[in-house]
Structures are given as structure tokens and as C-alpha cells.
Amino acid sequence: MHKLLFIMSKSPITINAQEAFDALLMGSAFADCSVLFIGDGVYQLLQAQKPETLGAKNYTLGFPALSDYGVKRVYCSKSQLTSLKINSSELAIPVDQLDDLEINQLITQQHKVLSF
Amino acid sequence: MKFAIVVHGAPYSDQAARSAYLFARSVIEEGHEIYRIFFYHNGVYNANLLSVPPQDEAHIELEWANLGQEHQLDMVVCISSALRRGILDATESQRYDKESTSINPLFTVSGLGQLVDAAIQADKLVTFGV
Numbered sequence: 001m002h003k004l005l006f007i008m009s010k011s012p013i014t015i016n017a018q019e020a021f022d023a024l025l026m027g028s029a030f031a032d033c034s035v036l037f038i039g040d041g042v043y044q045l046l047q048a049q050k051p052e053t054l055g056a057k058n059y060t061l062g063f064p065a066l067s068d069y070g071v072k073r074v075y076c077s078k079s080q081l082t083s084l085k086i087n088s089s090e091l092a093i094p095v096d097q098l099d100d101l102e103i104n105q106l107i108t109q110q111h112k113v114l115s116f
Numbered sequence: 117m118k119f120a121i122v123v124h125g126a127p128y129s130d131q132a133a134r135s136a137y138l139f140a141r142s143v144i145e146e147g148h149e150i151y152r153i154f155f156y157h158n159g160v161y162n163a164n165l166l167s168v169p170p171q172d173e174a175h176i177e178l179e180w181a182n183l184g185q186e187h188q189l190d191m192v193v194c195i196s197s198a199l200r201r202g203i204l205d206a207t208e209s210q211r212y213d214k215e216s217t218s219i220n221p222l223f224t225v226s227g228l229g230q231l232v233d234a235a236i237q238a239d240k241l242v243t244f245g246v
Contacts, residue, residue: 002236009246016124016157016246019197023156026228031236112241114122114231 001032005110008041013051017044018059020116025062025069027114034073035066036106037095042080047092063093077103118149120238122231123159125245127176128169132245133162137179139242144187152190152234155223159245160198163191163223181222191223192230 006024010017027033037045044060051058066074078097081088088097098106107113121140125132136153143150155162162180169175184191193203202218205225209217219225235241 004232004235015200019157019194022196023228023231027232027235030229030232112235112238114235114241115243115246116124 002030003109003111004031004033005107005113006033006035007113007115008035008037008044009039010044010116011040012044012046012049012060013054013056015056016116017041018057021059021062023114023116024066024071028066028069028071033071034075034106034110035071036098036103037074037076038080038103039077042076042084042086045076045091045093045095046086047090060092066093075103075106118151118237118239119143120151120234120241121153122234122241122243123153123155123162123245124157124243126158126161127164127167130158130245133159133176134174136244137176137183139244140189141183144183150187150189151238152192152230153184154231154234155191155193156197156231157245158201160193160201160203163193163198163203163219165220166218177220181220184222192226193219193223194231195225195227198225 004027008020024033024035074093075096075098078099121136123133123136127133140150140153162177164177167177204214204217205219206217
């Protein structure tokens with residue numbers, strides 16, 4: 001099965017982040033998908049967020065359903081969590097934290113990478 | 117080699133659109149195949165039929181259309197991105213009771229399955245803009 005990695009780098013308030021999540025769900029129907037959150041994208045993983053207060057839809061409520069869609073592997077940048085001072089207990093779903101070398105290896109293991 | 121190209125950037129406001137266009141042209145010139153060009157996010161604006169830039173400036177939407185027509189390219193615009201941004205074909209315009217269409221008919225409106233299919237079928241997937 002084709003291995004696709006979706007890289008999410010946008011903050012959750014952007015429509016692009018929401019559209020990227022849509023693409024991931026579609027991908028999971030046809031391919032072996034994993035997802036990596038980097039940069040501002042790690043904010044998408046925060047449990048305590050209320051984008052509704054800014055008039056944005058909270059599509060991240062769908063994250064716990066990712067495993068039901070067959071997306072079993074969720075990763076994020078360890079160095080980015082550290083620099084944003086985010087503790088893993090603040091995240092909405094279980095995530096494997098990868099250092100930069102491991103991220104490099106993850107990317108090389110894929111057939112294709114879709115970056116958002 | 118078989119390429120799939122994904123365009124996330126709008127013309128004029130983002131270099132990604134022009135870079136993607138130049139890349140697509142080079143892919144063809146070098147004798148490779150383009151499996152599909154998929155327009156997502158603000159990239160759907162590349163299919164805008166109603167843009168009128170000044171005559172002495174580039175017309176990126178028109179350049180895409182010409183390239184697509186000349187080489188019979190499969191240029192697909194994501195339907196949910198497009199609807200959100202007002203890029204409508206006749207079917208969608210009618211469905212949502214609008215008075216006009218805004219997409220160049222050389223582009224096709226379709227779903228995200230076309231993006232995933234392109235990612236799987238192509239040898240290389242190249243994304244422009246984040």
C-alpha cells in the first residue's frame with residue numbers, strides 16, 4: 001500500500017489547516033497515511049483551544065477519530081513542542097514526538113509527502 | 117517520469133503559482149508526463165476566469181489555461197476549496213442559485229480523491245506553496 005505522509009505546518013485558526021485535515025481523511029481511504037505536525041502546526045494538537053471564539057470552526061475535534069480512519073501514526077516535532085513550551089499532557093491525542101533526525105528518517109520512509 | 121503537481125498559492129499574491137507554472141512547462145519541455153495538476157487552498161484562484169490584470173503584466177490564469185489546452189493537461193480544482201472562494205462552474209453556480217460562473221472551463225472541478233489518486237499514481241508529487 002502506498003505510504004503517504006501529511007505534514008501540517010499551519011496554525012489551527014487557518015482555513016488551510018482545516019482543508020489539510022480534509023485531505024488527510026480522504027487520503028486515509030486509499031493509502032497508508034501518517035501525519036506529522038511541525039512549526040505552527042503543533043498548535044493544532046492542543047486540547048484546550050476555542051477557535052469558535054474567533055469565528056473559526058473547531059475541526060480539531062475530529063482528531064480523536066483519526067485512528068478510526070486508519071491513521072494510526074501521529075507524530076510531532078519534539079523541538080517545536082519544547083520551544084513553544086507545550087507539555088504532552090496538553091495535547092488532545094497521543095502523539096509520537098520525533099527529533100529532527102527522526103523526522104528526516106520518517107520522510108525518507110514515505111512514497112510521497114504532502115505538505116500543508 | 118510521471119509528475120503530479122499541487123498548487124496551493126494564488127496568482128499575483130504568491131510566487132508559488134508562477135513557480136508551479138514554470139515548473140509544469142519545464143516538465144513538458146523535458147519530455148516528461150504530467151499526470152495531473154491539482155489546485156488546492158488559494159491555488160483555486162488560478163482557475164479564475166474573471167481576472168483582468170493590466171495588459172503589460174503577466175496573466176497567470178490565462179497562461180495556465182493555454183498550457184492546459186495545448187498539452188491536454190488534467191487540471192483539477194478542489195471543489196470544497198473552490199466553492200468557499202467563489203470559483204464556480206455552471207453546475208455549482210446553478211446548484212447554489214448564483215447568477216454567474218467564475219471558473220475557466222479548461223479546469224475541472226472535482227474532489228480531494230483526485231489529489232490522493234495523483235499522489236499514488238505519479239512517480240513524483242511536487243507541491244508549490246504551503
